Amino acid sequence: MTVSLERLRRCHFAVDVGAARTRVYVKGAGLVVDQPSVAAVNTRTGALIAVGELAQQMTGRTPGYITVVRPIHGGTIVDIEMAQRMLRHLIGDKTRRSLRRRARLRAAACTPHAADPLAQRATIETLVGLGARRVELVDTLIAAAVGCGLPVDRPEATMIMVCGAAATQVAVLSLGSVVTAERIPVGGEAVEHAIMQHLRHQHALLLPSQAVRPLQLALSGNGTAPHGPASTEIQGRDVVTGLARSVRVDTAAMRDAIQTPLTAVMDGIGKVLRECPPDLVADLPERGIVMVGGSARMPGLDQMLRRATGVPVYIAERPDVCAIEGLGAMLEGRIEPMLLGPLAT
Template identity: 80%
Template sequence: MTVSLDQLRRCHFAVDLGAARTRVYVKGAGLVVDQPSAAAVNTRTGALMAVGEFAEQMTGRTPSYIRVVRPVSGGTVVDIEMAQRMLRHLLGDPLRRSLRRKPRLRAAACTPHDADPLAQRAAIETLVGLGARRVELVDTLVAAAVGCGLPVEQPEASMIMVCGAAATQIAVLSLGNIVTAERVPVGGEAVDRAIVQHLRHEHALMLPSQSVRPLQVALSGNGLSPNGPASTEIQGRDVATGLARSVRIDTAAVRLAIQTPLTGVLDGIGKVLRDCPPDLVADLADRGIMMVGGSALLPGFDQMLRQATGMPVHIAERPDICAVQGLGAMLEGRIRPLNLDTLAA
């Protein structure tokens, strides 16, 4: 594990700061915050207008002096002060006061697998600003694997793919540690951009603001799979006239547009498997890949991976909250590591 389980059991709360959503787990209370990582700011006064769901709804619908910002990008805090302000409002005064009464308040946080020291420092400073005296960092891949029930502490291979908004992380784990891992800068946002560009170039249509998931609108039914609907109707703004217009688009063409960014994910899976010891790859032939993260729910994505790799592909029961659930399981002491005692000479 990235940090010892004994240290994590001493933590009082855990935070999963994602590019799309922020989740907070409090020891003994469970998941208390699950909101979009967004904040609306009055640029004239610097006052915070809204956070979470309400700020997300304001995206693209505000006057010029109100700006919706996202203090987290790709799992890394890019604006520490705004992340602290957002977290304070998401937690609320009663919960923050109860946490501050804890002696030597400790916190845990998820960080991407390849996070550099500056990114790790930003996560630590964000939680220190909330009153934490000590912050433990846990690799997102390990936390997500624990959260979806993979036996990561056993001497057998477990392959996990964390499908985030900004990036996809792929890893093989064994004995509680990462054997090999790869981060691909392709996530749900890249897929959304591919759909937006396709509609603009092929149909001269601009979709509404980014708060409307074009992916959910354009792909229905079986989504990426060929068995999905042949066409679907979508509404947007005409590029030339600026008027509202609806067009019927061919979903096969949309699937083709989506395939381009997703090939990077397939390349990442291939690299991880090539770098993995043969004995562990043999385990994966039967166990397959576990998909977690919000973008794992992309319609037909699992079927596409199944056809491309020839391996079983599974989606976790609650893929969007697996990482914070894994942190919570570590905080509550529900994980028992495999004890490997050093043999005497």
């Protein structure tokens, strides 16, 4: 980790390109971009019409010649050219001009744990296309742990759970490295899909994409816990008639519908704990699990984890920006590693 930190201190900006949101941290300026990873394109001319929040508002509301695209899928850049165009517009001309003044522009980027070489190459090529001469890749688990203030460089167990839109990453960290980790291809989008499928099959209702997250919050103040309102009213489009219709949905049935994706997350946590050395597992009842990522705010998810594992579960203060803030702390030199050098003989 010491060598990595030395290289990261030479970087000028950092990027966290996620399936849901893209964030950019500029050294000395802080977090300058925090926008949805969405772009709207005119298919007739190929022109980029909108990016970020405005493009997300266009989802499902565009004419036939405008397409809303997501160049990042599953935490991996799948369209390098579109990702570069999106990042250029999100960063803005003023910031890009200041970055281009650097003699040897260096960038850092978060990558999912155990990302394959093609995914890493796509991230590097995207940032090289923005002018970076060198790109340093940092494991999202390490960056997120640093961003929420966990002592990852100590010889103690630190368990972190990165709840993303497309995947959930769980790991036990010690001495600045990942001891055991598991990447589960289930995230906030899988929960949304389970909700939409339940409404379609049980109530013949199509739900607008923009209404899924409010529906999650409507599951109650305790969300996946069996407390809260017995039912909630949902508006959507009738599958048969195509007309607008509202139905009253049983929240208990809704909780049952999302159990399948959440069960996969529980299985991943169990696998990490089984593969972790016993001495580190013994630290967890005191230190607990820290949840970060945009989906960490899903109502009741922390309580469900607490009941399933029997250890304390905490949600970071700003869970959605922990990874990029951790990268920023490394760029600014605010992280001092514990040096492990050879003993004198």
